[in-house]
Amino acid sequence: xxxxIARRLLAGVVILFFLxxxxxxMLRVAPGDPALLRxxxxxxxxxxxxxxxxxxxxxxxxxxxxxxxxxVLTGDLGISDxxxxxxxxxxxNRLPNTLELLLMTVVLTxxxxxxxxxxxxxxxxxxxDYAVRVVAVLGLSVxxxxxxxxxxxxxxxxxxxxPPIGRVVHFFDDPWGNLRQFLPxxxxxxxxxxxxxxxxxxxxxxxxxxxxxxxxxxxxxxxxRVVISRHALRNAMIPPVTVLALQVSAxxxxxxxxxxxxxxxxxxxxxxxxxxxxxxxxxxxxxxYTGVVVVLTILALDIVYAWLDPRIRYR
Amino acid sequence: MAVRQADLVLGIExxxxxxxxxxxxxxxARRYPLGVLGGVIVLSLVVVGAFAPLIAPHDVNxxxxxxxxxxxxxxxxxxxxxxxxxxxxRVIWGARVSLAVGFIAVIGGTVVGAVIGLVSGYxxxxxxxxxxxxxxxxxxxxxxxxxxxxxxxxxxxxxxVVLVIGLGIIPGVIRIVRGAVLSEKNNAYVEAARAVGxxxxxxMFVHIAPNIAALAIVIMTTLLGTAVLAEAxxxxxxxxxxxxxxxxxADINAARTNLPVHIPWALFPGLxxxxxxxxxxxxxxxxxxxxxxxxxxxx
Numbered sequence: 001x002x003x004x005i006a007r008r009l010l011a012g013v014v015i016l017f018f019l020x021x022x023x024x025x026m027l028r029v030a031p032g033d034p035a036l037l038r039x040x041x042x043x044x045x046x047x048x049x050x051x052x053x054x055x056x057x058x059x060x061x062x063x064x065x066x067x068x069x070x071x072v073l074t075g076d077l078g079i080s081d082x083x084x085x086x087x088x089x090x091x092x093n094r095l096p097n098t099l100e101l102l103l104m105t106v107v108l109t110x111x112x113x114x115x116x117x118x119x120x121x122x123x124x125x126x127x128x129d130y131a132v133r134v135v136a137v138l139g140l141s142v143x144x145x146x147x148x149x150x151x152x153x154x155x156x157x158x159x160x161x162x163p164p165i166g167r168v169v170h171f172f173d174d175p176w177g178n179l180r181q182f183l184p185x186x187x188x189x190x191x192x193x194x195x196x197x198x199x200x201x202x203x204x205x206x207x208x209x210x211x212x213x214x215x216x217x218x219x220x221x222x223x224x225r226v227v228i229s230r231h232a233l234r235n236a237m238i239p240p241v242t243v244l245a246l247q248v249s250a251x252x253x254x255x256x257x258x259x260x261x262x263x264x265x266x267x268x269x270x271x272x273x274x275x276x277x278x279x280x281x282x283x284x285x286x287x288x289y290t291g292v293v294v295v296l297t298i299l300a301l302d303i304v305y306a307w308l309d310p311r312i313r314y315r
Numbered sequence: 316m317a318v319r320q321a322d323l324v325l326g327i328e329x330x331x332x333x334x335x336x337x338x339x340x341x342x343x344a345r346r347y348p349l350g351v352l353g354g355v356i357v358l359s360l361v362v363v364g365a366f367a368p369l370i371a372p373h374d375v376n377x378x379x380x381x382x383x384x385x386x387x388x389x390x391x392x393x394x395x396x397x398x399x400x401x402x403x404x405r406v407i408w409g410a411r412v413s414l415a416v417g418f419i420a421v422i423g424g425t426v427v428g429a430v431i432g433l434v435s436g437y438x439x440x441x442x443x444x445x446x447x448x449x450x451x452x453x454x455x456x457x458x459x460x461x462x463x464x465x466x467x468x469x470x471x472x473x474x475x476v477v478l479v480i481g482l483g484i485i486p487g488v489i490r491i492v493r494g495a496v497l498s499e500k501n502n503a504y505v506e507a508a509r510a511v512g513x514x515x516x517x518x519m520f521v522h523i524a525p526n527i528a529a530l531a532i533v534i535m536t537t538l539l540g541t542a543v544l545a546e547a548x549x550x551x552x553x554x555x556x557x558x559x560x561x562x563x564x565a566d567i568n569a570a571r572t573n574l575p576v577h578i579p580w581a582l583f584p585g586l587x588x589x590x591x592x593x594x595x596x597x598x599x600x601x602x603x604x605x606x607x608x609x610x611x612x613x614x
Contacts, residue, residue: 137593143585145548253460256463
């Protein structure tokens with residue numbers, strides 16, 4: 001197992017290396033001069049040149065890449081090209097907010113999706129099953145950005161209510177205020193993935209329930225509850241867990257929009273602002289951060305597999 | 316697939332003739348009523364989009380059709396926005412933009428992805444490994460983030476939105492098609508074609524391709540919903556289809572960022588997106604169950 005984890009980590013590093021080169025080149029090959037954006041259209045050629053020099057854009061590409069990588073590896077993430085703030089400090093301030101949002105979303109996704117899926121499979125073709133399936137297909141169709149917008153606008157219109165906006169209420173200072181701030185965006189973000197997990201759990205559990213060992217378990221006279229919870233569920237969980245892990249990548253994308261709407265100062269909002277002003281330093285570093293999160297999630301997934309299904313052996 | 320090959324071997328043509336095709340369709344429709352509903356939704360939206368100039372009561376950018384921020388009324392069933400533009404007309408024209416972007420991006424992306432998947436899966440070897448490693452790297456990258464970076468660098472325009480959404484769906488298509496090709500190429504008919512001296516190119520595109528066409532249609536239907544959502548997201552963030560084109564996503568964003576709050580303004584474009592995606596999802600589910608059981612529960 002250790003050897004397997006080590007090898008996967010190494011593969012992850014290779015993937016991240018390619019990712020870093022890809023995003024680095026993409027930013028530099030593309031049209032549009034960030035220096036020009038910085039100094040404005042009225043600037044003289046000398047001013048633009050000076051700005052390019054200041055941003056280090058005149059250095060050869062390998063030099064620029066090396067400067068960035070050396071910084072990333074030594075923890076010196078540099079300062080934002082745009083407002084001169086320390087990137088490391090911005091990340092330190094914002095990362096906890098995004099992690100809280102993602103954690104809540106993943107927990108909500110798993111709990112809602114798996115519970116609904118199991119209910120729907122166990123009481124197959126009952127009114128409850130139909131209700132759950134209708135909600136799920138709607139959940140896959142309704143865009144999160146619209147739900148989030150309505151979640152803000154409707155209470156504002158009807159009751160003049162708005163959740164705390166802009167600054168973050170920390171959980172340990174004011175748990176209720178924190179939940180009011182994080183729960184709505186997490187719920188909105190969780191709906192689509194939960195619907196996907198529900199459908200997958202349902203079909204996977206139905207598949208498992210058809211197998212011989214389940215018939216054996218029932219024939220032994222075990223309670224249906226035990227058959228489902230002890231025998232069927234564990235095997236049925238592999239596809240939903242896979243998709244749950246892959247959803248993390250999609251959630252990182254979704255958090256860009258949701259943090260924007262709920263004005264949560266997190267990584268998604270930071271990333272979007274950086275893209276908008278073509279802040280190369282921040283965009284490439286945040287892209288790498290995204291890659292790290294996804295690579296670690298996929299590694300965690302492989303470990304969970306081994307726990308769910310002892311037949312899976314890693315060499 | 317197995318059935319179809321057996322039919323081929325026996326030389327019997329199944330499903331030939333228009334009558335039996337019609338009967339098959341009716342039988343399918345009875346089995347998948349939700350799929351029919353999805354098909355009806357999609358077809359209606361396509362008609363609405365195609366004939367938007369005839370259907371829409373006003374031009375998208377006619378200001379002062381009714382007072383700004385009018386509510387739901389007989390003249391303006393969906394209300395108006397802050398410039399007094401008719402939201403019903405904007406939603407109707409939005410269907411045209413949204414579906415055009417979706418169809419072009421998905422057809423293009425699926426064709427490119429399917430060709431790469433086909434070649435990669437059939438050829439195997441170093442080409443295949445290279446494609447797989449590239450896909451692994453791409454997977455470590457949220458699609459929306461990738462789209463945002465590219466579109467920001469290229470600049471928002473109708474063409475670029477189509478381009479990035481098309482690019483965004485290619486990796487998923489490659490993966491699914493490659494998987495299908497891997498199982499397909501072990502079949503006897505591939506062996507037979509090879510034995511009579513068919514070139515790899517011919518085997519891939521004349522023999523294998525028709526057998527994964529059903530799969531491709533299923534993927535495309537579901538991806539159309541995804542593409543509509545992606546277009547809405549890009550436009551919502553101000554990096555999508557630029558004005559004067561109407562866009563559902565951009566309208567929701569405008570409704571969100573302008574005060575005072577006017578619910579109909581945000582409500583109807585979102586309903587339109589949801590309905591469109593729902594139509595594609597229902598249709599896709601039914602097509603998947605009917606055409607390709609391999610994919611059941613794949614999402």
